[in-house]
Amino acid sequence: MSDRISVAKTYKLYIGGAFPRSESGRSYPVTDHKGAFLANAAQGSRKDARDAVGAARKAFPGWSGATAYNRGQVLYRVAEMLEGRREQFIAEVSAAEGVPAKKAQSLVDAAIDRWVWYAGWTDKIASVLGAANPVAGPYFSFSTPEPTGVVAVLAPQQSSLLGLVSVVAPVIASGNTAVVVTSQDRPLPAITLSEVLATSDLPGGVVNLLTGRTAEIAPWLASHADVNALDLTGAPESIRADLERSAAGTVKRVLRARPSEDFTREPDLSRIRAYLETKTVWHPMGV
Amino acid sequence: MWEYAPAPESRDIANLKPNYRMFVDGQFVEGTGEPLKTVNPATEEVLAEVSTASKEDVDKAVKAARRAYDRTWSKMPGSERAKYIYRIARLIQERSRELAVLESLDNGKPIKESRDVDVPTAAAHFFYHAGWADKLSYAGYGPDPKPLGVAGQVIPWNFPLLMAAWKIAPALACGNTVVLKPAETTPLSALVLAEIIQQADLPPGVVNIIPGAGDIGATLVEHPDVNKVAFTGSTEVGKIIQRQLAGTSKKLTLELGGKAANVVFDDAPLDQAVEGIVNGIFFNQGHVCCAGSRLLVQESVADELLEKLRVRVSTLRVGDPLDKNTDVGAINSREQLTKIQELVESGEGEGASRWTSACPLPDKGFFFAPTVFSNVSQAMRIAREEIFGPVLSVLTFRTPDEAVAKANNTPYGLSAGVWTEKGSRILWMAQRMRAGVVWSNTFNRFDPTAPFGGYQESGFGREGGRTGLEAYLDV
Structure with missing residues (x-):
């Protein structure tokens, strides 16, 4: 079997349930922690970001209108699908983050959980x-x-899978839809995750994943009038304040999460609360 | 129309003083800013001279708030904080008539509203939040949620005392100290609230109240030692503040403008709906961020409803805010009156049909007769922009889906109304209208236990209820 040439995967974007290349035609090389070539990833553009926002907006009425029970089953289905690909993710996380297999295993297990x-x-x-x-x-x-x-999510730069899951799952759990800019240098686990999402009964457009340069894509999302909230977790320090200023143009909710967040800790409700609106309804009582 | 003899409240009850000073570190002190003269908008007479804060005074106030936070307020058990806040609630109730008259003088709102809404609801906010002070561990933000520190708060002129209460009560209950800037045109009731805070014997510096114009508000929210900013006002200024705070660690909540849809279906009890529509847009002269300023009527009942509405609006009494029979008082300032007039002209210019009540208006003061525009299309400015005056824009729809689409066709999302006898339709509409408050078969109801705040460009964060505590806790 050692003679066999393996089939290498083409890594693409995930927008509206489909896997397009970047409309810009650009790609960038992704390496492992030692600098060895792993694959070319699509270098998402402003146009890709806008397409992703369009897809997320289109998916919002259906996903937010789905029953909470239904959303729960879909998220659980994601865990099921991820579990089935556990070995693949352990290999990818290990390559991306340069952690030993055992550590990668615990990170993948935590992401599933x-x-x-x-x-x-x-x-x-x-x-x-x-x-x-x-x-x-x-x-x-x-x-x-x-x-x-x-919700526009700038995923953590370091934690390629557990961090990504930790910032995306709370967004969609409550019925939001997401446009996610993945880790710039460690994007491959995210792209493989999109294959999991695509086969988990998650409607197309609920999660959209863009690979590429965070600093290039993020400003377009921060200023986009059809984006309601912005998670700064993976934003480069140098542009965080600028992104917040842009976000103010349409009064976006901004989560100023720090890149240093420890995703191995059990989460609390704060990331769910960050993307919720409270609606108060009144009706008179009487006969 | 019934004739009513005038029944004015005596302005003496307000105990107006010729001069008011800012309140810093437990003392009334002369501010070093340019003093302002606050005007009775119903007569254009000067009510009092008010000393204002300079930029240096802002710093003094923030320092006083920081000292009070570090030395006393953050260390005090919640049960003790609670008792101070309960005292404030009681003192407001004791001085309610004085506060109501003062509020109507300075703001121009009818005495029946300041007496029955503003002042009692302000007291209720302190009473409600006082109870939270020693129960925060039950609020769902973890076992021991911490305060943020010094809160810088900037409030508008439409509900001067009530907005001060909405801001100060939760801040104190959660253990923060406060520097509050009241609006330039309505500083008086906040400064009487400062007297009440002094009578309640709050430790010096826990609450500081510094009158001034917009630049003082900007200085306050930019102050490096402020940990929390809360602003109620226009979306335009809200965006400026959000930009100012970019890159800082300050927690921000914004309660901004609105352009609420009030949706009337063909099965609604029309007479009841008319009362709700009138309350929705003419309450407080329409100076309400959650005013029901876009009336969406199902086409089949539009003519009938409009006729009933005009008849009812014709009976509204516009005039002396201190008269207990007055329904619509004075526009708060000449500037606001000019803005209303400009937008009304744009409505006429863009082809909407204007109807204005033929009610008599006083010779002096800033008044605007209740006005209803029909044949309004969604593209017109009067359907898109917040007028903040007694001006209603009427649009029509045919199907529930169209009503939802039109109701949500706005960058705002503060409030909405729905009128129908069908329960399932109420819940269906309430679910789909993207607004922070939905009043069904009622309008403009407020309560400290009920969270209030906007979607989208109407701001973020809530005031009131358990949810409202989050704005003042480090969670």
């Missing part, structure tokens, strides 16, 4: 964060959390 954790949250968020408001008058008033809309 994170999907399960967030899958369980979908139908509990409203009970934990919502309320019946005891107003001083003859009204029934209740408040429910609702998804903010399209």
